[in-house]
Amino acid sequence: MVAPYLVHFLVITAFPIIFSMVLTLHRWNLLSPMQWIGATNFSTVFSDPLFWKSLWNTFRFLGIHIPLQVGSALILAVILNQKIQARGFFRAAFFLPVVVSGVVVTILWKQLYSTDTGLLNSLLMSVGLERVEWLTSPAIAMPAIAIMATWKNVGLYVILLLSGLQTIPKQVYEAATLDGAGKISQFFNITIPMLNPILLSVIILSTINGFSLFIEPYVMTGGGPLNSTLSMNLYIYNQGFAFYKMGYAATLGFVLAGIVFAVVLLERRYIESDTT
Amino acid sequence: MIRAILKGLFYLVLAGAAATFLYPFIWMVLGTLKPEVEIAGLKLWPSTFTLESYRAVFSKIPVGRAFFNSMLVSTLVTASVLLLSSITGYALSRLTFKGRDIIFGLLLFTMMLPFQITLIPMYVLMVKFHWIDTYQALIVPAMVSAFAILIFRQSFKTIPGDLIDSARLDGCGELEILFRIIWPLSKPALITVGILTFVNTWNDVLWPIIVIRDQSMMTMPQMVALYAVGGQAEAQVGNILAAATLLAVPIIIAYLIFQKYFIESMATSGLKG
Numbered sequence: 001m002v003a004p005y006l007v008h009f010l011v012i013t014a015f016p017i018i019f020s021m022v023l024t025l026h027r028w029n030l031l032s033p034m035q036w037i038g039a040t041n042f043s044t045v046f047s048d049p050l051f052w053k054s055l056w057n058t059f060r061f062l063g064i065h066i067p068l069q070v071g072s073a074l075i076l077a078v079i080l081n082q083k084i085q086a087r088g089f090f091r092a093a094f095f096l097p098v099v100v101s102g103v104v105v106t107i108l109w110k111q112l113y114s115t116d117t118g119l120l121n122s123l124l125m126s127v128g129l130e131r132v133e134w135l136t137s138p139a140i141a142m143p144a145i146a147i148m149a150t151w152k153n154v155g156l157y158v159i160l161l162l163s164g165l166q167t168i169p170k171q172v173y174e175a176a177t178l179d180g181a182g183k184i185s186q187f188f189n190i191t192i193p194m195l196n197p198i199l200l201s202v203i204i205l206s207t208i209n210g211f212s213l214f215i216e217p218y219v220m221t222g223g224g225p226l227n228s229t230l231s232m233n234l235y236i237y238n239q240g241f242a243f244y245k246m247g248y249a250a251t252l253g254f255v256l257a258g259i260v261f262a263v264v265l266l267e268r269r270y271i272e273s274d275t276t
Numbered sequence: 277m278i279r280a281i282l283k284g285l286f287y288l289v290l291a292g293a294a295a296t297f298l299y300p301f302i303w304m305v306l307g308t309l310k311p312e313v314e315i316a317g318l319k320l321w322p323s324t325f326t327l328e329s330y331r332a333v334f335s336k337i338p339v340g341r342a343f344f345n346s347m348l349v350s351t352l353v354t355a356s357v358l359l360l361s362s363i364t365g366y367a368l369s370r371l372t373f374k375g376r377d378i379i380f381g382l383l384l385f386t387m388m389l390p391f392q393i394t395l396i397p398m399y400v401l402m403v404k405f406h407w408i409d410t411y412q413a414l415i416v417p418a419m420v421s422a423f424a425i426l427i428f429r430q431s432f433k434t435i436p437g438d439l440i441d442s443a444r445l446d447g448c449g450e451l452e453i454l455f456r457i458i459w460p461l462s463k464p465a466l467i468t469v470g471i472l473t474f475v476n477t478w479n480d481v482l483w484p485i486i487v488i489r490d491q492s493m494m495t496m497p498q499m500v501a502l503y504a505v506g507g508q509a510e511a512q513v514g515n516i517l518a519a520a521t522l523l524a525v526p527i528i529i530a531y532l533i534f535q536k537y538f539i540e541s542m543a544t545s546g547l548k549g
Contacts, residue, residue: 001363001364001366001367001371001450002364002367002368002373002379004360004363004364004419004420005360005361005364005379005383005420005422005425006379008360008419008420009382009386009420011401012394012398012417012420013386013389013394015397015401016393016394016397016398016401017389017393017394017397019397019400019401020393020394020396020397023396023397023400030400030403075289076289076290076293079286079289079290080290082283082286084286084287084290089294090290090293090294091539092535092539093293093294093297093298094293094294094297095535095538095539095542096297096298096301096528096531097297098542099475099527099528099531099538099542100301100479100524100527100528101478101479101481101496101497101523101524101527102479102481102497103479103481103497103500103501103504103520103523104500104520104521104523104524106501107500107501107504107516107517107519107520108300108301108304108517108520109300110504111304111307111315111513111516111517112300114316116316117315117316117513118316119300119303122316151296151297155297156542156543159539159542159543160543163543208390211390212391212392214482215481215482215501218501218505219501219504219505222505233392233482236392236395236396237482237486240395240396240399241399241485241486246396246400249396250396250397252392253390253392253393253395253396254392254393256390256392257390257392257393260390260392261390
């Protein structure tokens, strides 16, 4: 009865992993025979300016996206955890962008961000501010994508944090109130520490999802302007499927997977030891 | 007094957030019904309603075909995941056999594996199978899901063993037990896996972009994305928004009906994933 899974595992998981390792040691464009080049792909990665650029872009994205997402999700979850009317409506509204395709969200926000006719600039100008070149300025394009990605995903994290908040027993707060602890001190001394396991999964999940940034720059900017929104996944995609450098793209895949793994490990270590 | 102000502030934040999430969608849908010249600008309501944008989309790209492809692929993948993953989930939770723990370990390994590692070799595999531009490329790699197996395993463990033992005594085969006794008792797990698989398959775009080049085989997200990026929409914002709306609407309708299940399912996948 486990045969379907085993066959699937061997063909769709095990074989590709091994084949991918083989690919990293070769130069191959799919058509001509594979050419053994040893570890050249790996040394190329480290001297490839576009690799470093895409790595920097991805970290820039994460550096804005994760704090923004965790912060706003925490605020909304804490408010929703009060005695609030129509909680179901708010939950449902926050969650709507989560279920909708990233393609839809990206197309929609490309219009909102449009410099001349976009809704955001119209709003800015109606209150007397200057237009912002959301997607055409190299300095702003990636932050703009990070804001959009937060808008799309934050609802999921609100729900996760809300379910975490609801597991904190009321008695703990009551005891703290009796001891004279104010609301703000309760938030930092009770809520945050007791939420730590969920907060950690929320941060790790945001990180893993953030590293898979692809369709947003693909549709919105094509990686530009001046490669300022070229994410690592988009770069792998370009190397593999625009230039057909299979060996190099596979190598980039391994390097990225290693980086994701290292970052998650660091987060796990740092955030858990931070509070316990 | 302070309490009342705080409460007011809370509702203000919530209402502001709700507007931030809902308004762009409303603007998008109404935008598809406006004449092109009215889309830019702050006015929300169209002066006259027109279906011109939709007509243009249908005449420029085979969006009906893409819709059919997406429905077909999402339905088949979901059916297959429910069937095959629940069979393996049953074996792992209810049968004892050699190597069971190894298989469980493989499952956890598969779930943690970043897709960037298998993306390139999977594409090569599809080329070697001559599956580029076929339904097989879109369906077969997604037919079994490690995550679904784990959900089923967890859920099937809670079913009382007596039920299964007495069914065995009555001469039921293992598959009969699974579909006649366990499935009816595991509706929440089936719904969770069903919704997640369908929505993820419907929305997936990276894999289709890689293995499908022929326009008649494209799924909705891919076709709409390429339509928005490429020149076919001729910079007509209304057309692009109409294509995006066609892509979004089936999931939004399903979400409005099964909202509670959507939120629960996706929260489950978030915590376990």
